[in-house]
Amino acid sequence: MNKVERALIYAIRGCFIILALLFLIKIIIDPDYNKWGGVIAGIGLPFLPPIIEKVYKSHISFRIQLIFYIFLFVALDLGICLDWYKTAPYFDKIIHFGSGILSALVGYYGLKYFKVVKTPRGFKILFIISVCALIAVGWECFEFACDKFLGQSMQQLVSVGVDDTMFDLLAALAGSVIGALLMTTPGFVKMLEKD
16 A cells, blocks of 8 residues: 555544534434444544454455445445434345455455465354354444344344344355455455555
8 A cells, every 4th residue: 555545544434523522412402312422433443444454364456345335325424413314225235245245355364364364165164154244243233232222123033033143144144155256256355455
């Protein structure tokens, strides 16, 4: 990553923090605006790429980080904080499908970190899908915690029961299968990792 790209990534992270703080102010001012989950995720998730780089001792390209931040903006700021999940048809399922594809990158970097890249493709696909499933379940646990402890309705349990959670998990799983196939296709990740 060159200096301009690095500066842009820092600026994008800063914008996420500013947006989260603006939404926090809106929570304080408007008692009916309960978007704590979006604010908490908006402060923490922008720092996921450097954490993954540090844990996996790997470099994440500018292109991959940019894709991640665009996804994060759409999912958190538009989806949660501006209520696109409730107003845009199928927005929730599209985002969960996309999260499955993106979380496949985490599984791929895990394979690289554990130096098991040369294992059979079937094992790599299974490993990546397993990582994606763990991430999807972790996100649903986060939504559940926000609902129970912060009084939100991220899982929409009142209106749809467990259907929302199950369809979210299925959408993420479908995305993870696509992501795993892409991450194990020779040349695809090299194209993404290219700075």
